[in-house]
């Protein structure tokens with residue numbers, strides 16, 4: 001049986017599946033020990049569940065790779081933590097149910113660790129992880145989080161939480177398929193950055209039996225239960241194309257020598273170093289939120305400058321485009337955004353937070369300027385969610401006041417694409433954020449699986465907005481236009497964007513080789529012809545198919 005979803009990262013893999021266990025429900029507040037239960041016996045039951053969790057983690061640590069080993073050993077120790085078990089024991093003796101007791105005790109321990117701060121504060125997450133494992137053990141259900149396994153498997157889930165994706169080990173998880181989520185969701189973005197073949201919005205996959213063999217095609221967006229010869233052949237071919245991609249030299253160009261620098265999207269210094277190692281010609285989108293996330297106060301200018309400097313250091317002599325803070329909607333920040341807004345995607349987000357919390361943006365620009373001073377990178381700065389010309393002018397003014405030379409705007413709101421000729425007179429460049437541009441042009445929340453068909457950058461309306469931006473940029477004095485949305489990572493769409501006249505393409509570093517290899521297989525006039533086909537197509541699907549069928553390199557690479 002074939003399940004159709006949306007492919008978000010190419011790759012063809014066959015393996016057995018494991019389902020993501022259901023998240024563990026919190027034991028009800030006020031839960032008491034069942035009448036007639038001996039508290040001492042209940043405590044003994046808790047201790048043996050904790051010991052089983054300890055032994056399992058310890059055993060997994062003996063088989064884990066170096067970095068995972070230490071984490072598992074530390075978590076295993078938590079399961080034996082006397083503070084946790086004593087506190088839970090006290091609650092049980094006072095009549096609280098066993099599951100509830102360990103739940104509340106862990107809350108207390110986690111709060112104490114957080115209060116100590118530093119290394120100890122980081123252990124608070126381990127306590128909560130261990131608590132969930134102990135409760136799962138008591139209930140006789142699988143432990144929450146990514147299933148552990150000695151053998152590689154394909155992970156099926158409804159969707160993944162950011163914490164799950166952070167612990168995803170790509171040496172064991174070979175591919176990912178979700179029944180929910182959209183192509184612009186954070187699960188999709190993370191799958192791409194890990195280089196993991198992935199399909200999202202594949203309705204019905206929850207019915208696939210645990211342990212059965214499936215085929216995942218992350219380009220076509222299909223999951224096939226009980227694969228046959230055709231799927232086996234396709235999976236084998238994919239394995240050989242990886243070698244061709246490995247030989248890509250890093251220079252973005254068409255076959256006739258039209259240069260289109262291939263840049264990387266990064267979120268921190270580690271990403272930047274990895275991108276440089278994969279041959280990125282610079283950074284087209286430096287998402288600065290990492291420095292602000294999981295904090296309830298604003299980082300100081302010096303803290304920010306140090307973090308930015310570390311990213312710039314990976315690209316001496318190269319362009320690095322910094323995006324100022326994009327808080328709100330899918331990236332809430334407690335000290336900047338209002339969580340009670342009825343429509344956060346249409347709310348105070350991105351550049352607009354400067355209206356409600358003035359000062360944060362100016363301090364961030366000072367930090368960027370400070371980091372630029374002692375760096376060799378060519379630093380450009382752009383604001384997210386700009387909608388009008390006066391906003392662009394205001395942002396350019398703030399950049400000038402901070403001593404930053406190259407201000408730009410992201411084109412994420414259709415109004416800017418429609419008036420690009422005017423807006424771009426105020427700044428030096430534009431960068432198309434096609435993830436948001438698509439959600440706003442199509443009025444389709446990028447996080448929603450059922451709207452994935454609308455939320456597709458191949459939509460002719462979105463491509464028309466790209467074309468209008470390029471035309472406006474020319475009229476405003478040949479301003480540079482890049483693309484930094486996920487669309488640039490789709491090799492066929494990257495050809496179309498090049499044909500539309502975009503100057504640079506920025507993507508997750510893992511996609512550089514595929515995009516560069518396919519781009520090199522066409523001349524600029526061919527790319528322009530393909531662009532016309534896509535813009536004038538009656539539907540996104542027909543445009544995609546028409547373009548893909550004229551790019552034989554895609555099939556050759558199994559993309």
Ligand SMILES: C=C(OP(=O)(O)O)C(=O)O
Pocket residue numbers: 285287326412432433434435436437484485486
């Ligand atoms: C690059 C973009 O920004 P983000 O995905 O961070 O919203 C975009 O919207 O295309």
Ligand SMILES: [Mg+2]
Pocket residue numbers: 384412433435436
């Ligand atoms: Mg965006």
